[in-house]
Amino acid sequence: MxxxxxxxxxxxxxxxxxxxxxxxxxxxxxxxxxxxxxxxxxxxxxxxxxxxxxxxxxxxxxxxxxxxxxxxxxxxxxxxxxxxxxxxxxxxxxxxxxxxxxxxxxxxxxxxxxxxxxxxxxxxxxxxxxxxxxxGPSQKELQLQLLNSLKEDASLVSLLGRPQQELVNTFWSHLHSLTCVLDNYEKKLS
Incomplete structure (x- = not known):
């Protein structure tokens, strides 16, 4: 052997x-x-x-x-x-x-x-x-910028009738979802 x-x-x-x-x-x-x-x-x-x-x-x-x-x-x-x-x-x-x-x-x-x-x-x-x-800015800094811009535009907040932090969270989750979709789209193009 x-x-x-x-x-x-x-x-x-x-x-x-x-x-x-x-x-x-x-x-x-x-x-x-x-x-x-x-x-x-x-x-x-x-x-x-x-x-x-x-x-x-x-x-x-x-x-x-x-x-x-x-x-x-x-x-x-x-x-x-x-x-x-x-x-x-x-x-x-x-x-x-x-x-x-x-x-x-x-x-x-x-x-x-x-x-x-x-x-x-x-x-x-x-x-x-x-x-x-x-x-670049962190996620917290971006949320803070969004919150500050919402505070400046009080008409948008009163129009939607929701608390500002809830709006920030909603916008942020939609932005994150959109980013994921764009990332996937870019992958398919290349």
């Missing part, structure tokens, strides 16, 4: 690539922050600090060879430049709000970190553009 030699390094490499492939395919939101200097990811407990209190978010360290192989395997040529030289922290989630919070934390925790970009569904967003999104 012949025994087959197993190269444990190759097997480990294949398992790593399989796990990253699963992550890249199954999560709607992926964010990449590159380490421009050596950062002790494990020693500083960065993974735990990034995901603390965020049950729907995970963060991992991705080595350049892992990212390149996965993007080749999936045929995502646009993402390959993200993994040219240095390791990166990858935050991933299916919850947009928790993902944004994790990305803000990661950017602030990594000294000299470079926001490389993000993947939202099948769309790749550049680092500078994603930074503008991160720096």
């Amino acid at each position: 012949a025994t087959k030699m197993v190269d444990l390094r190759q097997l480990r490499r294949e398992l790593i690539i399989r796990e990253w492939t699963r992550i890249f395919k199954n999560f709607r939101y992926l964010g990449f922050i590159g380490f421009t200097k050596g950062v002790p990811w494990r020693r500083l407990f960065l993974r735990q600090r990034v995901t603390e209190g965020l049950s729907e978010v995970e963060a991992r360290l991705c080595k350049p060879w892992e990212g390149r192989e996965v993007t080749e395997k999936l045929g995502w040529k646009d993402m390959k430049p993200l993994f040219l030289g240095f390791p990166s922290a990858v935050c991933f989630s299916n919850d947009s709000q928790q993902f944004m919070e994790a990305m803000k934390r990661t950017c602030s925790l990594i000294p000299g970190g470079l926001l490389l970009g993000a993947k939202v569904d099948e769309l790749l967003v550049s680092g500078p553009f994603f930074q503008k999104i991160l720096d």
Whole structure:
């Protein structure tokens, strides 16, 4: 009976690539922050600090060879430049709000970190553009702006005869639904 030699390094490499492939395919939101200097990811407990209190978010360290192989395997040529030289922290989630919070934390925790970009569904967003999104107003700030504009236009509130906060919540839920519809429409177009 012949025994087959197993190269444990190759097997480990294949398992790593399989796990990253699963992550890249199954999560709607992926964010990449590159380490421009050596950062002790494990020693500083960065993974735990990034995901603390965020049950729907995970963060991992991705080595350049892992990212390149996965993007080749999936045929995502646009993402390959993200993994040219240095390791990166990858935050991933299916919850947009928790993902944004994790990305803000990661950017602030990594000294000299470079926001490389993000993947939202099948769309790749550049680092500078994603930074503008991160720096934008939060959901609470947008609700406050809407509430203030309703206070200024008292005729609308009296016409509808409903409390202002109820109107804000109603408008906000419709706006969120509309955003989801537009996102799905954009996906179908591309």
